[in-house]
Amino acid sequence: MNTEEALREAMSEHVAEVHASPMLGRSVRRRSRRTTLRLRTAGAGLVTAVAAVSAPVAMSLTAGPAVSVGAAPVTNAVTATVTPTETPVVADAGGVVEGVRVGYLPETCDGPGPNDCGIWVGVYGDGDQSLRVDGRLDGRQVAEGTYLDASGKMITRILDDQHGVLVVIGDDAARELGADTVERELRKIAEGLSLAG
Amino acid sequence: MTEEDDAAFDEFLAARSTALLRTAVLVCGASPHDAEDLVQGAMEKVYRHWARIRHDNPEAYARRVVVNAAISRSRRKRVLQEISFARPPETAVDTPDHGMRDALMTELRKLPARMRAVIVLRYWEDMSEAETAAALGCSAGTVKSQAARGLARIRERLLEGVPV
Known part of the structure; x- marks a missing residue:
């Protein structure tokens, strides 16, 4: 047997x-969602412009048929992201994000940070499924189908099986409002969500 | 991505993921667990571009992503090992004889990452020089010389280890 054959064997x-693993596909999709959720510089620049006007904003970032937007809990910061191919949409209170009307948004701070004064409203097209997998429903239930994340800066509301909504408030905005106010504001935002049309 | 794309991606994984994982294990010399993590990352890239690549030899694309990731990981690992072993142990460690297979695998792991990738693709994946070159983004001539040098190095080291 020569070296090539011995090596092959x-x-x-x-x-x-x-x-x-037979679960590889699921892991890949989950990982893909997480990548989408991670803050990216491209997204951060965009948010700067949005935050600078000190106005309530909501963003819809299209990431495919199932997941349209995301924001991830990070230890020290709440961040949102876009992938390069996504098209961001900015809406005021009363605006519609991926079929969800955002009835209420608070005033936020006027900060220099690229992503700290914004409020993100992300709509998951698979209802509660992705959110459940990602642990977004593990927090405290504060109303029917509404869960407040342990960080206190994120709230999830399931409107139906095609509209799971994740709302994240930026770090600076959260700091300026204070923990109690942030929770109150997040709950008001969640209450103000409804299916459009 | 459409539902059809998604279903095709699942089919692709079912058919090819084990082979890709094995390639990753061999190229980066990592444990199956670490290699699985690497393959997940690589497949995420494939998934991101799936709608575009699925009709255009996705297997070659996936293999290229996996092999490149495995080479990168292998290089990082080597740097860490070099730092860890900057001071050699004072006493020699007994290395039991695990037979020819383990000796070959040990020598394979000692090769530079890219040379090892050439050997794996050529002799385990059974790819031609041209296919290997395409997967690694180099010329067929480079593949030929790297394969020859890699085999020669393994042969040489195995002969050195044979007791006289």
């Missing part, structure tokens, strides 16, 4: 017991 034996 050794490599085959070495990986013979290696098998991909």
